[in-house]
Amino acid sequence: MKIPAFLSKNGQIGVRNHILVFPTIICAAQVAEAVSRAVPGTVSVNHPHGCGHLGEEREHMVRTMAGYCANPNVGGVLLVGLGCELISPQVIAAELAARRVPYAILSIQACGGSAAAVRRGVELARRLKRQARRAERIEVDLSQLKIGVKCGGSDTFSGLSANPALGAASDRLVAAGGTVIMTEVPEMIGAEEVLSRRAANQRVAARIRQITRRMEQSIMRAGVDVRGTEPSPGNIAGGLTTLEEKSLGAVLKGGSTPIRQVVGYAESPSRTGLVIMDGPALDAVSLTGLLAAGAQIIVFTTGRGTPLGAAIAPVIKVATNSRLFQAMGDDLDLNAGEILDGGMSIDAMGQRIFEKICAVAGGEATRSEILQHHEFAIHNIGPAV
Amino acid sequence: MPVDAIRIDPRDNVATALRELAAGECLTLSPAGESLTALETIPAGHKLAVRTIERGAPVIKYGETIGLATREIAAGGYVHVHNVAGRRGRGDLL
Numbered sequence: 242m243k244i245p246a247f248l249s250k251n252g253q254i255g256v257r258n259h260i261l262v263f264p265t266i267i268c269a270a271q272v273a274e275a276v277s278r279a280v281p282g283t284v285s286v287n288h289p290h291g292c293g294h295l296g297e298e299r300e301h302m303v304r305t306m307a308g309y310c311a312n313p314n315v316g317g318v319l320l321v322g323l324g325c326e327l328i329s330p331q332v333i334a335a336e337l338a339a340r341r342v343p344y345a346i347l348s349i350q351a352c353g354g355s356a357a358a359v360r361r362g363v364e365l366a367r368r369l370k371r372q373a374r375r376a377e378r379i380e381v382d383l384s385q386l387k388i389g390v391k392c393g394g395s396d397t398f399s400g401l402s403a404n405p406a407l408g409a410a411s412d413r414l415v416a417a418g419g420t421v422i423m424t425e426v427p428e429m430i431g432a433e434e435v436l437s438r439r440a441a442n443q444r445v446a447a448r449i450r451q452i453t454r455r456m457e458q459s460i461m462r463a464g465v466d467v468r469g470t471e472p473s474p475g476n477i478a479g480g481l482t483t484l485e486e487k488s489l490g491a492v493l494k495g496g497s498t499p500i501r502q503v504v505g506y507a508e509s510p511s512r513t514g515l516v517i518m519d520g521p522a523l524d525a526v527s528l529t530g531l532l533a534a535g536a537q538i539i540v541f542t543t544g545r546g547t548p549l550g551a552a553i554a555p556v557i558k559v560a561t562n563s564r565l566f567q568a569m570g571d572d573l574d575l576n577a578g579e580i581l582d583g584g585m586s587i588d589a590m591g592q593r594i595f596e597k598i599c600a601v602a603g604g605e606a607t608r609s610e611i612l613q614h615h616e617f618a619i620h621n622i623g624p625a626v
Numbered sequence: 627m628p629v630d631a632i633r634i635d636p637r638d639n640v641a642t643a644l645r646e647l648a649a650g651e652c653l654t655l656s657p658a659g660e661s662l663t664a665l666e667t668i669p670a671g672h673k674l675a676v677r678t679i680e681r682g683a684p685v686i687k688y689g690e691t692i693g694l695a696t697r698e699i700a701a702g703g704y705v706h707v708h709n710v711a712g713r714r715g716r717g718d719l720l
Contacts, residue, residue, distance in 0.1 A: 397642050397671045400688070401632060430714045435690065460715045467715030468707070480642065480671035482685075482705065483712030486692035544671075562671075581644055583628060 242417055244602045245378035246385070247316070250341035254385045255313035256537045256602045259284050259553050260370050262319045262362070263310055265333055266291030266326035272347070272355050273321045276362035283319075283366050284552040286617035291328045298623035302328055305507040305619045307336035308533030310344075314553045316373035317343040319366050321358070324350030343372055378604070384418025384513065386602060389531030389539045390494045391425065393524040395472075396479025396544030398561035400490020402590070403542035403577035407559060409591020410540070410598065411496030411515065420513045422536055423495035424506075425522035426456045427471050431485025432492045436517070441499040448503035452519045471522065475545045494542060507533035524549050525618035528556070538601055540594065548572040549616050550609025555601045558608060559594060572608050629656040633676055635689035640673040640705050642687075647674070665702040673705040685710050 246254040262285040264273040270287045277285035294302050310318045310333060318337060320330035330346040337344045345365040352358040390407055392399055411421040429436060433453040440446035460467050472481045481487045501512040506520035507530045520530045524547065531539060532554055539554055541547075544561040546569040560566040563578030575597060579585040585593075601607060630653035633641040641655050647668040655662055655676065668674045673687070679699040684691040693710045703709075 397673070401634070401642065427715075431690075431692070431712075457715060461717040461720060464717045464720060466712075466718040468712055471715065477707060480669070480673065480706070482673065482707055482710050483693040484715050485690070485712055486687055489688040489690055489692065564670075581629070 242383040242599075243380040244383055244386070244599055245604070246381045246602060247376050248379055248381070249313050253313035253535070254381045254537070255315070257314040257554065258316040258373055258376050259314055260317045260319070260366060260373055261285070261310060261315050261553055262321060262366060263306070264288070264291070264321045265306060265328045265330050266323050268323040268326065269321040269349055272349055272358045272362060275359045276319065276321070276366055279359070279363050280366040280370065282370060284615060286552050286615050288617050288619065290619055292326050293626035294327055295623045295626055298621060299327065301506070301622055302619060303332060303336075305529065305533045307333050308507045308509070308535070309529060309553070311337055311340045311342050312532050312535060312537070312553050314537055315342065316376060317369035319345050319347060319362060319369060321347045321362065322349070324348045343369060345369055382418070383414070383599070386414065386538065386598070387420040387422060387510070387536045388414060388598060389422045389424070389528070389534070389536035391524070391527060391531070391539055391541045392491050392494060392543065393541060393549065394543045394545030394547045395476050395481065395487060395491065396561060397481055397490070398578070398581060399542055399544045400493060401561070402580040402587070403544070403559045403561040404490055404493040405587045406577045406580065406590035406594055407494040407540055407542055408496040409588050410594035411494065412498055413591065413595045414598065415496065415498045415514050418513060420510060421495060421515050422510060422518050422531055422534060423492070423515065424518040424520050424527045424530060425491065426452050426519055427460065427484070427522045428488045428491040429453050430457050430488055431483070432488040435489065436492055436500060439497070439500055441501050445500055445503055449500065449517060452503060479544050504534065506530045509535045521620050523618065523620065525616040526620045529617050529619055538598060540598065542577070543573070546572065548609065548612065548614055550607070550612070550614025552615035552617065555607040556609040556614070557594070557597055557601055572612065574607050630654055631662070631674070632656050633658065634687060637686055637689045639675060639677055639679055639686045641676050642673050643668045643670060646670045663702045665700060666704050668704055675699045675701055675703050675705050677701045679705070
């Protein structure tokens with residue numbers, strides 16, 4: 242099966258062709274936003290990272306930022322720095338050059354201040370946009386698609402409607418040769434045996450248990466019952482009683498095919514099929530990790546309702562119930578509540594989600610793109626310096 | 627026919643209400659069609675016991691243990707954070 246997509250210079254396919262204005266340090270975020278607002282057709286993100294990262298955390302931040310900027314949906318990046326930071330545009334640019342991603346660099350201190358930097362940034366962004374505009378969609382095989390699957394603001398309906406339906410869609414994409422990346426490891430605690438039984442081999446099974454055990458150990462160090470944080474107050478109001486219950490419903494969204502690989506946070510899978518990515522369940526953090534790992538589209542189920550999106554990728558929102566779909570319709574794309582209302586089977590909804598993925602890949606906008614949600618976050622793994 | 631509550635797996639001892647259930651209401655469980663009377667109000671999306679769950683016994687959903695009952699729960703009783711404890715992520719028990 243074919244979809245129309247952009248072919249990037251390193252051979253990967255993208256379903257969008259964004260010009261991203263990316264601050265590598267919090268001090269440059271405002272300039273990045275101002276440049277993006279002044280140049281229609283560009284996107285920017287905002288984050289508090291870029292300085293004070295020690296050792297392993299520095300590598301983690303660089304890998305995630307570079308992976309995000311090199312996502313195949315990105316046609317060009319304007320990297321914005323202040324001039325004295327730890328993670329400078331030059332550090333990220335080295336990665337982008339290796340992956341043949343077009344970029345430009347802007348430094349606030351070199352320009353002589355933020356106003357001058359905005360003026361210079363607008364010129365650079367316009368030039369990147371002109372270069373990127375030459376790209377055209379060509380027919381590519383669906384097997385080139387990597388989707389990230391997520392749930393957020395879950396309720397008990399998540400495990401009854403939207404997640405099983407997304408699982409059915411995931412199975413279809415895997416059958417077509419594509420890749421499905423599932424993450425949110427705290428929401429595998431209580432379901433890791435269910436997952437391990439479906440690992441493609443013993444090594445993958447051991448890795449699933451290892452990352453789940455490590456996540457639970459770090460949770461335990463806080464010395465409190467995780468309930469109240471995970472599940473969250475909204476999850477509990479939505480009927481989820483324990484973390485185990487949430488996890489058993491959450492893992493359904495990856496579908497039923499064997500788990501081929503376990504990768505680290507923001508690490509690109511080297512296998513196709515269903516893959517697990519390590520990392521937190523925090524919505525913006527897991528979204529960012531999936532995009533840094535190369536996912537071109539995210540499918541995100543929600544029971545309580547969330548408008549979260551991404552600057553560089555379509556996020557398809559699937560409501561778990563009809564009451565939510567009516568209440569927050571502006572932010573949601575599909576209603577899996579039809580399963581609970583009696584009108585539609587899980588498999589039929591899975592087909593509908595799969596068709597939406599294909600349509601969105603070909604250019605149809607999601608609500609989160611129309612409403613310009615550009616959430617971005619990376620978790621800290623080291624001491625605050 | 628509208629569904630009142632779903633019991634996902636035959637091993638489950640809880641069902642999930644698809645709409646608010648009133649105390650004393652008789653309902654039909656899907657997919658197997660058993661009858662059950664709700665003992666108290668069950669909010670939409672929340673759970674009720676399909677048979678008596680003893681104090682300390684596993685609460686089973688999706689065919690797996692999701693926690694342990696902290697009090698005895700009668701058939702038709704509301705099952706949630708007030709009478710179920712999780713076993714995982716319990717840093718408070720260290």
